[in-house]
Amino acid sequence: MIVRILGEGQWDLSDEHVEALNALDSALERTVEAADHDAFTPGLVALLDVVRRQGTRLEDDSLVESDVILPPSDASLEEVRALMTDEGLVPD
Amino acid sequence: MSLMQRIRLIFSAKANKALDRAEDPNETLDYSYQKMLEMQQKVRRGVADVATSRKRLELQMKQLQQGSDKLTNQAQTALAQGREDLAREALTRKSGISSQLVDLQAQHAQLQAEEEKLTLASQRLTAKIEAFRTKKETLKATYNAAQAQTRVTEAFSGISEEMGDVGLAVQRAEDKTAQMQARAGAIDELIASGALEDQLSLGGGGDDIDRELAALSSGSDVEAELARLKAASATGAVTAGEAPKAIDATGPAAVADQADPVVQPAETEEPS
Numbered sequence: 250m251i252v253r254i255l256g257e258g259q260w261d262l263s264d265e266h267v268e269a270l271n272a273l274d275s276a277l278e279r280t281v282e283a284a285d286h287d288a289f290t291p292g293l294v295a296l297l298d299v300v301r302r303q304g305t306r307l308e309d310d311s312l313v314e315s316d317v318i319l320p321p322s323d324a325s326l327e328e329v330r331a332l333m334t335d336e337g338l339v340p341d
Numbered sequence: 342m343s344l345m346q347r348i349r350l351i352f353s354a355k356a357n358k359a360l361d362r363a364e365d366p367n368e369t370l371d372y373s374y375q376k377m378l379e380m381q382q383k384v385r386r387g388v389a390d391v392a393t394s395r396k397r398l399e400l401q402m403k404q405l406q407q408g409s410d411k412l413t414n415q416a417q418t419a420l421a422q423g424r425e426d427l428a429r430e431a432l433t434r435k436s437g438i439s440s441q442l443v444d445l446q447a448q449h450a451q452l453q454a455e456e457e458k459l460t461l462a463s464q465r466l467t468a469k470i471e472a473f474r475t476k477k478e479t480l481k482a483t484y485n486a487a488q489a490q491t492r493v494t495e496a497f498s499g500i501s502e503e504m505g506d507v508g509l510a511v512q513r514a515e516d517k518t519a520q521m522q523a524r525a526g527a528i529d530e531l532i533a534s535g536a537l538e539d540q541l542s543l544g545g546g547g548d549d550i551d552r553e554l555a556a557l558s559s560g561s562d563v564e565a566e567l568a569r570l571k572a573a574s575a576t577g578a579v580t581a582g583e584a585p586k587a588i589d590a591t592g593p594a595a596v597a598d599q600a601d602p603v604v605q606p607a608e609t610e611e612p613s
Contacts, residue, residue, distance in 0.1 A: 252345075253502065256458055256510045258465060271343065278344040309468035312476065312499035318352055319347035321513070323454075333347045 251307070252300050253315035254322070255332075259302030270299055274317075281330050289326045297322055356501035366493040370408055371479040373497055377470045380504050386464040387511040390454060394518045394525070395452040402445050409438045415550045422557045441528065448521050455514040462510045466503060473500050551600050 250267055253259045262270065277292040279285075297319060298322045307313065412435035419427035476496050484492065 253506065255506050255578075256462065256513075257350075272346075274343045274345050281344065297350065309465045310472035312469060312472055312496050314353075314495070314502055315349060315496040317343075318349040318502075319345050320348065321510075328345070333344060 250315065251313055251315045252296055252304060253318045254300060254320075255324075256321040257308040258259050259313065259315055261307060262300060262304040266299060266303040270296070271301075273299060277329075281326055281333070284326065285310065286326055289329075293320065293322070293324065293329075305314070321322060352502050352505045353498070356498050366490050369493055369497060370429060372481065373469075373500060374474060374477055375475065375498060377466070381463070381466055381505055383472060383480060383511055384466060384507055386495070387514050388459045389462060391452055391456045391459060391514055391518055395449060396523055397525055398445055398449045398452065401525060402442060402449065405438050405442045405445065409442065411437050411551075412438070415554065418554050419550070419557075422554065422561075424553075424557060427550060427553055445528075449526070451517060452521065455517055456471055459510060459514055462507050466507050469500055470501050487573065510580055 250262045250264070250270075250312055252262050252270070271291065273296040273335070277296055280289040280292050300319065320332055324332070412431045415437070416428040416431040419425075419431060473496060480492055480496070
């Protein structure tokens with residue numbers, strides 16, 4: 250699975266790690282919905298960490314579309330919420 | 342649907358919207374290549390803007406640091422002269438400057454991080470543009486329009502996602518820079534308005550603590566002179582009788598008047 254971390258690049262994550270990624274993703278989504286700021290940042294860090302540690306980084310010149318896209322590491326809860334609902338954050 | 346899938350969909354939707362605009366695949370390729378070059382310019386401008394803001398912060402930090410150093414010196418001088426109250430005043434001002442300095446240092450670190458991120462984003466984009474350019478020419482040469490459609494879409498989706506990513510990075514950097522510029526502007530205004538002038542008048546040493554320290558040292562000069570005259574007049578009284586004593590009595594009083602800091606502006610030139 251190709252994963253993009255916004256602002257960092259793309260990684261190729263093998264199937265065995267996808268389950269862990271999904272679990273962390275769901276947990277993070279809950280913190281966003283609950284506006285749980287305390288749990289949000291550690292949740293995001295853990296999610297991105299799995300990708301960076303377990304994934305293989307794609308070369309800069311690869312032109313592959315990602316299967317999933319993750320927020321930038323320094324994103325705030327509000328920014329992530331805006332990214333999920335497209336509140337004009339992603340430029341056209 | 343999960344968070345990471347939802348974000349991806351937003352990006353894909355943008356890509357599809359852009360792709361729908363062009364009917365001819367070759368046109369799409371040329372159009373997206375053009376867009377990439379524009380984006381590359383935008384990122385480079387972004388890096389330059391962030392660097393400009395960073396340099397401005399560095400200048401302000403230097404000014405504040407100089408102000409802080411000066412206040413430390415003033416506090417030392419005041420203490421050496423036995424004026425704990427004055428030393429306390431200097432250190433109080435210094436602590437105000439120090440907290441601003443800490444704030445600026447944090448902003449500076451943030452800007453440095455943004456600058457680094459944008460520089461890396463620019464490098465990634467450059468690599469992708471080069472790859473896309475090669476692919477674009479291959480696609481044009483190898484396939485007719487109908488065949489090329491799928492492959493063009495593939496190449497376009499990959500690059501469009503990157504463009505969305507880089508565009509977002511530039512926008513976030515701009516937002517952060519704008520916030521910091523507003524605060525940097527406030528500090529500049531503070532300095533210009535004179536609220537920080539006392540602390541930051543580094544060259545002339547003309548702030549109120551300086552004036553008081555200068556008065557202290559001129560005051561002690563006066564005291565020494567006074568003591569010398571008193572001693573001299575005491576000896577004179579023994580040898581020359583009453584008359585010189587009367588003159589001396591007005592002399593020290595006049596000198597003592599001049600010791601008043603308000604009427605002693607020339608002494609403020611003394612370095613602190």
